[in-house]
Amino acid sequence: MGIFGTLLVATAGTTVYGAFDPLDNIADICKKYGLWMHVDVMLFRNIAHNYSFIGLKSGTSCILMMCAGYLFQPDKQYDTAYDTGDKTIQCGRHVDVFKLWLMWKAKGTRGFEILINKSLELAEYLYKELNSRENFELVFDPELTNVCFWYIPPNLRRIPNGPEREKLLHQVAPKIKARMIEEGTTIVSYQPHGDKVNFFRMVFSNPATRKSDVDFLLEEIERLGKDL
Ligand SMILES: *[C@@H]1O[C@H](CO)[C@@H](O)[C@H](O)[C@H]1NC(C)=O
Ligand SMILES: *[C@@H]1O[C@H](CO)[C@@H](O)[C@H](O)[C@H]1NC(C)=O
Numbered sequence: 001m002g003i004f005g006t007l008l009v010a011t012a013g014t015t016v017y018g019a020f021d022p023l024d025n026i027a028d029i030c031k032k033y034g035l036w037m038h039v040d041v042m043l044f045r046n047i048a049h050n051y052s053f054i055g056l057k058s059g060t061s062c063i064l065m066m067c068a069g070y071l072f073q074p075d076k077q078y079d080t081a082y083d084t085g086d087k088t089i090q091c092g093r094h095v096d097v098f099k100l101w102l103m104w105k106a107k108g109t110r111g112f113e114i115l116i117n118k119s120l121e122l123a124e125y126l127y128k129e130l131n132s133r134e135n136f137e138l139v140f141d142p143e144l145t146n147v148c149f150w151y152i153p154p155n156l157r158r159i160p161n162g163p164e165r166e167k168l169l170h171q172v173a174p175k176i177k178a179r180m181i182e183e184g185t186t187i188v189s190y191q192p193h194g195d196k197v198n199f200f201r202m203v204f205s206n207p208a209t210r211k212s213d214v215d216f217l218l219e220e221i222e223r224l225g226k227d228l
Pocket of ligand 2: 110
């Protein structure tokens with residue numbers, strides 16, 4: 001959240017955690033001081049009885065210049081010169097608003113609602129699965145469709161919490177992802193964030209995803225990471 005002149009920008013669904021600013025409180029402040037309130041929204045969300053949105057894989061309005069530390073991790077097993085996304089202003093985006101218009105035409109508002117509900121259900125399913133499996137730890141309780149978690153291999157479980165364990169845990173996600181890419185079975189992103197070492201970040205948006213895919217992902221992580 002930041003205040004620029006008479007504009008206050010809040011976020012509904014941050015990229016890494018899917019966290020929300022307290023929008024109703026911010027709206028009160030904007031009303032009091034006559035500020036324009038802008039909300040960057042990752043998906044649809046009913047804000048003060050009104051719908052506001054951008055996103056849906058297609059940015060439509062602003063240019064943000066930043067080093068995207070959550071993208072394009074350098075510690076991969078292939079030549080990262082092939083990750084061309086951070087060499088363009090638009091990153092992975094192409095024609096912007098047309099995609100939104102076309103998708104809305106095709107699916108309708110209700111179609112979006114079904115899609116979002118399905119993504120939220122899958123996120124909740126993954127969250128419950130992670131809670132019930134002893135080799136996984138959640139980074140935080142998810143607010144949206146982003147579920148962030150660590151896989152703790154059995155060898156690491158024996159090491160008490162502390163810098164040594166953190167150092168080893170930091171290497172787990174990159175190694176598992178490298179194996180996933182080599183085997184070609186599945187793929188999931190990971191990154192460190194703030195004081196948190198590398199963790200997996202699963203974000204649901206594909207309506208074709210099934211619960212069995214979620215199970216498969218967790219089983220693959222265990223299969224590829226249990227000897228680490
Ligand atoms: C929602 O937004 C529209 C368009 O700006 C406006 O006309 C309408 O009054 C708003 N509804 C509510 C409940 O704030
Ligand atoms: C989506 O989920 C919300 C909250 O559970 C529910 O009120 C709504 O009816 C659902 N929409 C559809 C289209 O199923």
